Amino acid sequence: MNARSEIPFDLPTDQKTGYVGKSVPRSNARRLVQGRGCYLDDIRLPRLAHVVFFRSPHAHARIKSLNLSKAKSAPGVIAVFNGMDLQEFCTPWVGVLGHLKGIKSAPQHPIAIDRVCWQGEAVAAVVAETRRQAEDALEFIEADFDILPAVVDMRSALEAKYVIHPDLQDNICFSRELKTEGFDEAWAQADRVVERTYRFSRHTGVCLEPRAILADYNPADHSLTVHHATQAPHMMQDIFSKHLNIPESNVRIICKDIGGSFGIKVHVYADEMATAAISVALKRPVKFLADRMESFLTDIHAREHEATVRIAVKQNGEIVGFDLDDLTGIGPYSVYPRTSGIEGNQVVNLTGGPYRHKHYRAKLNVVFTNKNVTCQYRAVGHPIAVAITEGIVDEAARELNMDPAEFRRINFIPDDAYPYLSFPSGIKFECLSHQKSLEKLLTLMEYDKLRAEQAELRKKGIFRGIGLAAMIEVTNPSPAFYGVGGARISAQDGATIKFDPQGMITVTCSVTEQGQGNEAVFAQVAADAVGVSIDKVKVFTGDTSLMPYGGGTWASRGAGIGGEAVLQSGKALKSNLLDVAAAILAVEKATLDIHDNNVVDRLTSEVKMPLSEVGRVAYFRPDTLPMNFQSELTVTRHYTPREYGFTFTNGIQASYLEVDVETGEIKLLKHWCVEDCGTVLNPMLVDEQIRGGVVQGIGGALLEECLYDENGQMINGTMADYLVPMAAEMPDIVVGHIQTPTKQSELGAKGAGEAGTAGAPGALMNALNDALSPFNASLNMQPFTPQRVLQALGKVPVDG
């Protein structure tokens, strides 16, 4: 009798109607619900050592003296390292790219040398047999610092009262200006100009699994195997190779189960580079797992902006143009290799996104501060661009006494205007559906009914708000994002599909999985492409030695790009399988098809033979096939989008909430999102990506902020003080779709991973300000805490 090995699981085994487009459950999730996943900290290796870091307590200081000798002789300690010790093993890096003109940053080392630039930056490393012992040893480190002025405020950083890196002459990492032709004239002719300044507090990802890396250097063959919770294993392979001076093919990155990433785990972290360098130095496996407080201090932060935006409109509601001044504060270094200039750059690119105005002026300043480093985090720049665009659009509608839905309706780029190649910031749209999406949303949410309900309740002293946020979203990027700037980050991906003799197929793909369901979607695509039932498909990702070369998962590219590679490889495999079948049956290939694990007659559907028979002959009895015939039952195909730098999607969200004007508490009643991400490969997985993204966006809008005091100390770096969305306060989220496939691929799938986060803050802000409009009060600073609501309502004074 077999032991109980798995819970019953209903995978559809009937391939008749195809899997793409269906809500097929994820078979790879079975092990996760049983606690049988393999996350990084689950991995054990012989002689595994643990590294912890002694971190700077100061935001900016010279390291005057550092004595590690007592720590070195603490129980269980194997070695200690300072910044200079690691120089021999790892070269420094600078986070700049060629296509961000003028971007500058200072070299960053795996462990700080001479000077620390943010509270939490590593100053020394202790390696011990257990993590407990390593942490105990930290208490014996003697460190003396000369405290330097800390640049904490963005404005003072910009004014360069104190320059963090004197060699760079000021604190500007990157700045950009653009102005369309004829801007001044057109602006002067507008009937009204509305201006607001929006502030966004920096916040962070809070992945439940903290950052984790296990580096294993083997001196015997000069090879480095890194188990890494990363989204981009090939990128890390390139970086470890380059900075640790190990040939690329000797570096292997393995990603198993990852407990959430959202962009946090796609960047290069100094302490992770240090871990790898230490493994090389010690010639044994070394693991680093950030604990939660370290995570708050050192996982990339994002989204600290002060954006002043103006909209010019005609009396009839037509938008003439937008004018934007955006200031954003990053850390003391631009993060490697994607740079910390991209978020601000996206804000400039995307502001005004859904609209057909012709005029645009923008100025961006990205400044260094002595707070934690920042970089790309889910929806990069979109939450800000969408919030400021949709916020000012609502203000304009309010001034003109127009319904916000109607105001948007008349200003959207029409659905028949594509391809739209004249958007003022230079981005190009292949095909979007703003108008259809708006109508679908208004129907889904019963907009008129909600407005009537709102009016009734206002009379009773209950204040509800309805907020809309239309958006565009970057997905499936080409090298336009990073490659053109010189980054060795691949914008293409590959899939290998292999036929096993018993009739199973195995897919490996260079796109990676962090729970969004890429592997599940690839299984659906492969099953349909080849003609097998989905229970016959296995998908593997996350091993640079075994997968084709590719980009990994970021910028909502997994399903669209990886999926297309899987589709093409699946189709090619099917063709090759039919070649073998035709040879076995001695018929024309064109008379055959594959369906539901069988080779069938294309016209009559009569089953000719099971695929396993094709496997038996091809692998074990090729002597029975024609003389010059070679079976080719493993196929690889690669894909990269070619025509458009970014494959834009569009969507529109709505938030319905109630404000308790006595306490400032905001209760989220419901949320809607209509999303056009092209072909929907698995509705359940797409909808869940959107829901998770919406709640993540709500977090930034309502709860999350990384608070620093005037000395650059983070004062709320625990889960009790940094507030993340929990179940009791979150709304149900209704999701609808329009499907406008991209023509750049056969699959037609665009991306969907970040859309929820892009639009939620804007929708929420608009709903909040709609609720408060009877009081002539509005909020422009996120997160919208009860205190800020009360201050806006004049119920409590601002200073305290």
Next chain:
Amino acid sequence: MKAAGFQYERPNTLSQAIQLLASSSDARVLAGGQSLLPAMNMRLASPELLVDIQDIPGLRSIEETEKGLRIGALVTHGEIQASDLVKRKAPLLARAVPYVAHVGIRNRGTIGGSLSLADPAAEYPAVVVASDAVIEIQGPEGLRKTNASSFFKGLYATDLEASDILTAVEFQQPRPNEMFIFEEFARRKGDYATVGLAGSVIASGTTIESARIAFFAVGSQPVRAEHAAKALTGCDMTDKFSLEKAAQLLNEDLDPMPDLQANRYTKLHLAKTLLVRALLKQG
């Protein structure tokens, strides 16, 4: 993080426990551990010796007494929540307990632990102050009882000396016509309060005859709102205007310390709002 190392003892009797506490200058009592262990895991606390009192008999019961209800220090929040006796005899405590953290924490956290720690944003200290409950303490000098109103001394400071152990809390049973009020404003369910109040009014019909109200998360310890309570005497609980007028006296009772969620003005405003709402609900 991993906690620093320590010595661990699990005595069988109260006197053993007290002796152990007295034997070290840096010893802490371990009961449920729901506040102490997080602090130790973050290395914010690293005592040399933990005295685990879970095996000591006589600390786990909820018993009716002449005066009302006596609850042993090791009774968990979960047990309090499930107890019919508590609902009947200490209704204010029953009202407060669902606000304490989350289920998993309530299954281990104890009333003794919560009161001994005296976190300014915790619910129980205000409940016992508003209830005029009596705290039972055993120490090297033997048993003593302290009224809750003098038990809390300051930020995380109580009447407990280094070798003392809080052993029980005794609540008076509800008085005739006593109605209990409990309100808490927190950012999310289960969070520490931004502002909260616990108390009771004795009313005839909807008119308040007397009130006892304690606020929490407004300073280093629970604060009895004596001025506001006095002003409430004679107020009709259906009359929002007069309740608001009385609530203004909180300006004299409270001088809130700001925290990450709210400054003193916001806390004062919320305190008044919560008080009025609590009473309107009774009206």
Next chain:
Amino acid sequence: MNETRCLVNLTVNGQRVSKDVPVRMHLVDFLREELGLTGSHLGCEHGVCGACSLFVNGKLIRGCLVLVAQLEGAEVSTIEGLSESGELDVLQQAFLKHNALQCGFCTPGMLATAYDLIKNNPKAGRDEIREYISGNYCRCTGYQAIVDAVESVIAEQGIKQGVQ
């Protein structure tokens, strides 16, 4: 200081274990390091995220907030044990069907909490479900699918018992 150790004897997933451990070792580290039961996860180690939720003597607790030294004679049930015994079958199937997990890191703790809810309040509605799991952090799902999954189990069980 030198590591103080002690001998602990307890039952984990029905099996008696006896180990010599550092007294400061909390239950989750004990399960993961000493027993290789890596299904219980650590997300914060300060008792807020709920990832470490599991059962001790039948009660739902946070494994990072209890020392294994406190658990002499206790019975511990982890995700592995609850899965192998089949107790979580129905919930796990519902989670898969509704995609009530993405990265899966919160899932063992979330399942334990959901299981506890259904035992204690078999008629819980959506708001009560949300309240009960309000101490379990999930960054991936936004919670709705989890609520849907638990609701579906409650409904199914209700039909079975003839309860409305």
